[in-house]
Amino acid sequence: MDLNWSPEDSEFRERVRAWLADNVPQGPRPAGAEAVAFDRAWQATLKQGGWAGIAWPTEYGGQGLSLTQQMIWFEENAKAGAPSAGVFFVAQMHAGPTLIVMGSEAQKAKHLNGILGGEEIWCQGFSEPGSGSDLASLRTKGVVDGDAIVVSGQKIWTSFADAADYQELLVRTEPGSERHAGLSWVICDMRAPGITVHPIRKLTGHAEFASVFYDEVRIPLSNVVGEVGQGWKTAMATLGFERGTAFTAEMVHLVLRLEELIEYAKSHPLPGAVRPAWSDDECRRTLSRLRADLAALRAMNYANLSRYAGGAAPGAEGSLVKLFTNQLAQRLERVAIDMMATRLLDPGSTEQAWLDAYYRSIVQAIGGGTVDIQREIIADRVLGLPRSR
Numbered sequence: 443m444d445l446n447w448s449p450e451d452s453e454f455r456e457r458v459r460a461w462l463a464d465n466v467p468q469g470p471r472p473a474g475a476e477a478v479a480f481d482r483a484w485q486a487t488l489k490q491g492g493w494a495g496i497a498w499p500t501e502y503g504g505q506g507l508s509l510t511q512q513m514i515w516f517e518e519n520a521k522a523g524a525p526s527a528g529v530f531f532v533a534q535m536h537a538g539p540t541l542i543v544m545g546s547e548a549q550k551a552k553h554l555n556g557i558l559g560g561e562e563i564w565c566q567g568f569s570e571p572g573s574g575s576d577l578a579s580l581r582t583k584g585v586v587d588g589d590a591i592v593v594s595g596q597k598i599w600t601s602f603a604d605a606a607d608y609q610e611l612l613v614r615t616e617p618g619s620e621r622h623a624g625l626s627w628v629i630c631d632m633r634a635p636g637i638t639v640h641p642i643r644k645l646t647g648h649a650e651f652a653s654v655f656y657d658e659v660r661i662p663l664s665n666v667v668g669e670v671g672q673g674w675k676t677a678m679a680t681l682g683f684e685r686g687t688a689f690t691a692e693m694v695h696l697v698l699r700l701e702e703l704i705e706y707a708k709s710h711p712l713p714g715a716v717r718p719a720w721s722d723d724e725c726r727r728t729l730s731r732l733r734a735d736l737a738a739l740r741a742m743n744y745a746n747l748s749r750y751a752g753g754a755a756p757g758a759e760g761s762l763v764k765l766f767t768n769q770l771a772q773r774l775e776r777v778a779i780d781m782m783a784t785r786l787l788d789p790g791s792t793e794q795a796w797l798d799a800y801y802r803s804i805v806q807a808i809g810g811g812t813v814d815i816q817r818e819i820i821a822d823r824v825l826g827l828p829r830s831r
Contacts, residue, residue: 447514454507455514461491462522471525478563478605481528485560494558495538502542502554509747513690520694527691529602533557533564537610540627540680545667549629553608567597567611567630567654568677577612577677578621582656584613584628586670589663591615591628593636593656603639603652606632610680611661616671625673627680629665636660690743692767692806696774697736699799703778704729713783725781732774739766759824765816768807775800 447455465487472480488494489503497512498504527534538557541550556562573580582595593613603609609630616624632639636659641649668676707719707729719725742763778796779786785793807813821827 451510451514454511455518458493458515458518459522461493462518462524465491466522466524471528478529478602481525481530482560482563484525484528485530485558489559495534495554498538498542498554498558502550503558504554513744513747516691516694520691520698529563529605530557530560532566532601532606532610533562533608536680537564537566537608540610540667540676544676544679546664548664549667553629562608563602563606565600565603565606565609565632565654567600567609569599570596571598578625578674580612580614580625582611582613584615584626584661586615586663587660590660591626591663591666591670593628593630593659593661595656597654597656598651599642600639600652600654601650603632603654604641604649608632609654610667612673612677615673619671622674624671625677626670627667627673627676628661629667630659630661634659634661690747692771693736693739693743693763696767696771697740700729700732700736700774703774703781704733706778707781710781710785712781719781728777732770732777735766735770735773739763739770742766761816761819762824765813765820768803768813771803772800772807775803 467480467484471477485494492505493515495502495504496507496515497509498506500506534557538554541553545553553562557564567582568577568580570580570582582593582597584591584593591613593611595613597611600606600609609632611628611630613626613628614624615626619625630637636657638655638657640653640655642651642653643649663670666673704720707725709718711717712719712722712725715722746759746763775796779800782793782796785791786797788794822829
């Protein structure tokens, strides 16, 4: 991949920067129910402005631009403080891409334009009680009955399930099957009879997660993505996007966040000190290591994007990116916590946002597969090591 920006890329960056300067909403994203309306409005603005689906094919409503330009878009969004995908993360980062590579033409025609226009919110129905990191042990049952699959069971930790229009749902459709065999990936209409959503309220008072119960929910066979009984293959494509390209934006945010922390160190002392933290040799070394590691993470993202631009589908290498991203996020936020100390507890202080970010970094290391799961994938599928027992 040529890491020198072409004249076309530089011109594209200037156009992105100018449009964002005129259109990024003022003020933070609201919490609770208002966040959904905010995210829908922002996605509609992107669509109207011609910025939705930067690298999606034009025939599905996207812009048909290069993955390099998608990286530029992510970088400029982060610099401008533009809203994240929010409730559209699942739809844009892995449901939509999964449909593009594995869905039928009818499925693409029905959903992709709606995703990009802010009309369809998706959630993910993978994890179950007792089947989170070990996804292959899921038990939610789907019985093929004529032209439908009848689903019964439960999913948990489903982000924004109460606001979602559709769900990427993984169920066991072959009786007696075990592990990776006999699964099917289906598009589930969240308004279908028999679905009950129970929000899970966090300590913050917000309920971004939910349990979803299925009581003989009928889903058309035409909603199967891929083939019946071959859902593991489709799910791996989904997780490849989730663990690979979906973390590109997170990497950009971490780079900017580190630079913010460096500026903080230049004007604030360490606990018990008088001089700015930047004057401490060990502090500078720690921040320099983080900057070097983030440069390595950026190179990993660029290498992956180069492979994908050449036609390769996201694969197990995405686990390397996810693992390294999560570890770096926790290290960065931990350094910030140590540097700010008791200032984090001052009512209304700007430092409190760093404490919230530290908590989020812990959660993000669990979602999409824990650290141990990512290491197992890397050992097995990237390094070819014997499976652990």
